[in-house]
Amino acid sequence: MLDFCQSSDLDCHNHDMSSDIQPSAHTYKSRWNISVTNLMKDLDHFRVSSKKLIGTMKSNISQCQIIHSCNKITGLISTETFPVDEISGNFVRTVKNCIFSKSIPTPLKGPLKLAALSKVVIEEILDLDMAVTHSSDFLQFISGGRLLPGSVPLAHRYGGHQFGFWAGQLGDGRAHSLGQYKNRKGDVWELQLKGSGKTPFSRSGDGRAVIRSSVREFLCSEAMHSLGIPTRAVVLRLAKSWFRIGSLEILAESGEIDLLRKLLDFVINEHFPSIKANDPDKYLVFYATVVNETAHLIAQWMSVGFAHGVCNTDNFSLLSITIDYGPFGFMESYNPNFVPNTSDDEGRYRIGAQANVGLFNLEKLLVSLSPVLSQKQQKEAKHILKGYVDIYQMRIHQLFKAKLGLLGEETNDGFLIAFLLQMMEDTQSDFTMTFRQLSEASADQLHIMCNICLKPFWFNSYVSKSSGLTICDALDLTLLYLFKACVKLLLGVNPRYVLRNWMAESAIQKAEMNDFSEVELLHHVLSFPFVTQETAEEAGYAARPPQWAKGLKVSCSS
Structure with missing residues (x-):
């Protein structure tokens, strides 16, 4: 991303989407304009820290000298939590025996323009007054031109299995972690720049992020957040942690077992408070938690028709949040x-294979944990992994029952869901709108559908199951009305708007001409995915792709 910077909301919240009433201007105002009491009016008091990651840093050179020191940090005394790469500089190299390399961002050249941001992140997570975002200091900080007070910029070393094969050292090739920020709620967020220049882990094409990929990632991270799916954001992006399966893999593969254990202890202590530090089975409990949460995350992806596109182990978070939006x-x-x-020529990461890929990635995580597990614990871990399929199937069953409003628990629920999906596949039905239109159908429409549906067995069974009534009773319009009242709840489950690729492409084409109006429009629309919106309907965001977008393709470089 060469000329704009942006941030996004990660802290999940609930939406009251039980009604399909068109949101008014007041709705937007109350959503985006929160109290600014006690928010920082300037950046002088905004500080981050890397103390938990690399210890206390003391410097005998000024911040200005650091920024203009040809990507070298000199004169630093460190009490380290994790060992840091002994070699300075952003030149590409093999890095050993550390978690991080110090790496200074490369400032953008030319005039800067703030193109998009999340107001909720600025005010509710970063405790800043929106007026701060209009300052030149803010633009410099989030574009890599200046360092935040307390910041020691770091690039994270990790490896990973890509398309099923071990790829060796990977790492942050165009990202710089600025440090952790603890807000007024007591929540700790790690700030990171993406597209902020080369690092020791940069590969071909790394260093910068183009507008195309930045717009897609910003909008999708916002969309996923509003859909209630754990995620994070860009280009000044925030997460509770950036550690991923590949963070552990590189240490296990390199035989750095003491450092592997140290990183595991850190992740558990910081992000898994229910696991006791003195528990002899803590690594096993950690693994069981990751297995469970990974199954839940992928089931959530499937429930909204989301395909990640590159489910490599280096793209799978240890906290089971959605990271690394590429060709999604x-x-x-x-x-x-x-x-x-x-x-993906072989379709390894096709949407229907995501659950299996999750299993593969968890197998690789187990391999990485094996050096710190006893033989008994390894055996138990394999048993835990076998439970992944059942966890996933249970969760996907729950989510699709909720999407269809199926009440209770009957043996034929799974059959009804599978039958509908097969019908949708046979008729090439739109995934998002099929479930949404079932939610929005009137009692009269349901009655007509019941009589003329080409698959009356499925529909009658569905009406009966959803309402808890017999098939004959369900045909009565009065009872169908009661059924519709129940289905109203589905409006908060089945979104009307998702980030279809043609929508992102339309916004990108304008953004590349320095017009970010559609980025802003999509940002607002996708923040209320369950509510019918006039501007979104006029733009066709709930419709099939326009003719020009029929052959739209997305690659890893998009």
């Missing part, structure tokens, strides 16, 4: 073989 895609017509990534 929200499925249009229901198709288990939907592949959003044109670079």
